[in-house]
Structures are given as C-alpha cells and as structure tokens.
C-alpha cells in the first residue's frame with residue numbers, strides 16, 4: 037500500500053517492519069486529541085492565509101466527519117499507515133480529496149504527537165484529580181464516624197500508643213491531598229504547547245503558535261522547537277505522581293488486608309468487594325486491596341521504563357519516544373480502576389469498634405502516659421522512662437496489664453504514684469490527652485477534619 041511518505045522509496049516496506057514500527061494498535065486512543073489538535077492547526081492556517089479559509093473549512097468539516105465515524109466505531113485503522121496521525125490523514129484525503137493533504141502544512145508528526153500527548157495528559161490528569169478526591173471523600177466520611185473509635189497505633193508493627201481510627205484514616209487523606217496538589221501542579225507544565233515546532237527546527241510558514249495555544253487552551257508555547265518535540269518530562273512526571281498514588285493506595289490496602297485478617301478483626305470488607313476460594317468454603321478474600329497493592333509493581337515498572345527510554349536520547353525526536361504511550365496508557369487505566377474501587381471499599385467498610393477497643397485494653401500502649409505522669413510530677417523524663425519500663429516488666433512477669441496493678445504495687449516503684457494514675461492510664465484518656473496540634477485527641481481531629489473539608 038502507498039505510504040504518505042512514499043516519494044523517495046523504491047520498494048514496499050517489509051511487512052514485519054510495518055508491524056514492528058506501527059503504533060496504531062495503541063495510539064488509536066489518541067484519535068480525539070489528534071483531531072482536536074488538527075482542527076486548531078488548520079483554523080490557524082486559514083487565519084494566517086497559509087491555506088484559504090474555504091480550504092480550512094473543508095478540512096475541518098472532513099475532520100469532524102472522521103471523528104464521528106471513529107466515535108461510532110465506523111472505521112478501520114490500518115497497520116500500513118503506522119500510527120493514528122497518518123491513519124487520520126489518509127482518511128481525510130479519502131474523505132475530501134487532495135485538499136486534505138494541506139492539513140499537514142507547517143507541521144510534523146513530531147510536534148503533532150507531542151501535542152496529542154499533552155492533550156491526553158491534561159484530560160487524564162483532571163480525571164485523576166476527581167478520582168483521588170472521591171477517595172478523600174470516602175476517608176473523610178469514615179473518619180467523621182470514628183472520631184471516638186479507639187485502636188492501637190503501631191510503630192514497627194508493635195503496639196505503640198492508642199489512637200483514634202479517624203486519625204489513622206485522615207493520615208491517608210493528607211497523602212492524597214498532596215497527590216492532588218502534585219497533579220494540579222503538573223498541569224502547569226502539561227499546558228505547554230509543542231505544536232508549531234515542526235519536525236525540530238520550526239517552519240518556513242508564517243504560523244501563529246499563540247493562536248493555536250489560545251484555541252487549544254494552553255497557557256504557554258514551548259520557546260524552543262527542539263525541546264518541544266523532545267520533551268516527555270510531563271509523561272515521566274505523570275508516571276511518578278501515579279507511582280506515589282499507588283504507594284499510598286498500596287499502604288492503605290496492606291492495612292485493610294491486615295485489619296480484616298482473623299488475627300486482627302478490626303474491619304470487615306463488604307461482601308460485594310471480596311471473593312471466595314474455589315476449595316476452602318469458609319474463605320472471604322480481600323482480593324481487591326491485594327491487587328491494589330500488587331498493581332503498584334506495574335506502575336513503577338512503567339516509570340522506570342520511561343526514564344530508561346529517555347536516558348541518553350540525543351535531540352530531537354527519536355522513534356524511541358513512541359514507547360512513551362503504552363506505559364502511561366496502562367498506568368492511567370490502572371489508576372482509574374484502582375481509585376474507582378478504593379472509594380466504595382472505604383465507604384462500605386464495617387469498623388469493628390469493640391475489637392479495636394478490646395485490643396488497647398490488652399497491651400502496654402499506655403506506658404508512655406505513665407512516664408509522662410511521673411515527668412509531670414517532676415521526675416526527669418529519662419528516669420520516668422526507666423521506672424515505667426520496670427513497671428511494665430513487672431506487669432508482664434505477673435501476667436497483668438498496667439491497669440490491673442494496684443496502687444501499692446505502683447508505689448513499690450515510685451512514691452510519686454497516686455490514685456489518679458488509673459484515670460491517666462485508661463485508653464480513652466490516653467487518646468484524649470493528645471491535644472497537641474495535629475495529635476490524635478478528638479478536639480484536634482475535629483480541627484483537622486474542618487481543614488480537610490476546606491480542601492474538597
């Protein structure tokens with residue numbers, strides 16, 4: 037089949053080369069963006085007198101016809117035409133005749149594909165911001181229901197200090213808030229327009245790049261044509277932000293898996309979001325959080341893949357850069373699916389408050405408060421820590437928890453202990469006493485939740 041670039045060739049392309057170099061199998065996803073960019077380009081060509089206004093209109097109508105055919109699934113994309121850009125250009129020429137060949141005036145596929153990628157990234161970044169926010173809403177609504185829900189807080193996965201479940205959930209809220217912020221910030225750089233850079237050096241035609249930027253709603257025109265066609269930083273940035281979002285989802289998923297185990301029994305996932313076992317009838321498996329955790333690997337892979345593709349590439353465009361697409365497409369699809377499931381999983385989560393409460397009565401996570409108590413009474417904290425450590429050791433040996441000891445037993449270790457130590461050590465009081473800014477005390481959580489609401 038005749039190539040759009042066939043002029044200087046005397047032989048047909050080897051079929052395997054066609055298949056190996058073609059990107060139509062995946063860049064067909066960019067059809068809409070490609071046409072959007074072309075519509076703006078030809079509008080500008082018409083306005084600048086590079087093509088006549090009639091020609092511009094004919095081309096625009098042809099492009100719109102092709103778009104509606106693509107949207108109704110009414111077209112066949114051909115590997116022989118390599119990529120989405122040439123498939124559409126070929127369709128255009130078939131649709132409106134030779135005048136269609138004027139579309140590519142003053143343009144190259146190099147600035148065209150870069151523009152398509154910017155348009156795609158802008159659309160998807162906005163969508164990801166929305167989806168991250170859905171997860172934040174879910175976290176916030178669970179948090180509001182659980183301000184007074186007390187459970188062990190862990191460090192090193194060892195019981196550390198009692199905390200509020202709301203506080204634990206809100207920690208994730210703020211991770212996602214930073215992710216959202218990063219996505220929003222990345223839009224600044226996504227909104228740079230490459231079109232008009234030509235193949236690499238600009239063009240001899242009197243084009244108006246600012247006008248194209250205005251038509252496509254870009255904030256800034258790449259000031260250097262070589263950078264414009266070679267830059268995929270915005271793809272790396274998106275992959276990196278998506279990787280971090282996956283990290284956050286994965287950490288939360290790990291907690292959901294742990295908390296829903298028989299050993300913890302802190303939460304129960306809704307039946308609708310779990311699966312069973314083909315052999316063990318009793319099983320209810322947290323497959324979704326497990327896969328959220330697992331899919332993190334492929335997203336990291338795409339990030340490293342893209343960095344590796346770009347490393348060492350000379351300026352300007354190189355075919356290697358076609359490898360920017362599948363990784364980011366798969367990443368976006370993975371995140372869309374993952375975020376879309378995480379929100380309802382959190383919303384439908386059953387919180388087993390009694391089990392959480394029971395856990396903090398069966399540990400030594402109130403020990404810090406005993407040390408703080410002694411320190412408040414004037415004992416240097418280091419000594420208070422030592423005394424408390426001895427009390428804990430004694431209690432463990434007796435097979436008791438701190439609250440099971442008598443005042444007389446406490447006083448064996450320090451005469452500073454008085455009757456009020458029992459109140460101090462009650463788990464609820466331990467949690468409530470953390471009034472410091474950003475702490476787990478319910479008064480502070482309420483402040484935090486108010487701030488969180490102002491972010492949505």
Ligand code: ARG
Pocket residue numbers: 059063119121145146149355357358359
């Ligand atoms: N399919 C190509 C890509 O995705 C489009 C640009 C090709 N340019 C070229 N001169 N071969 O990068």
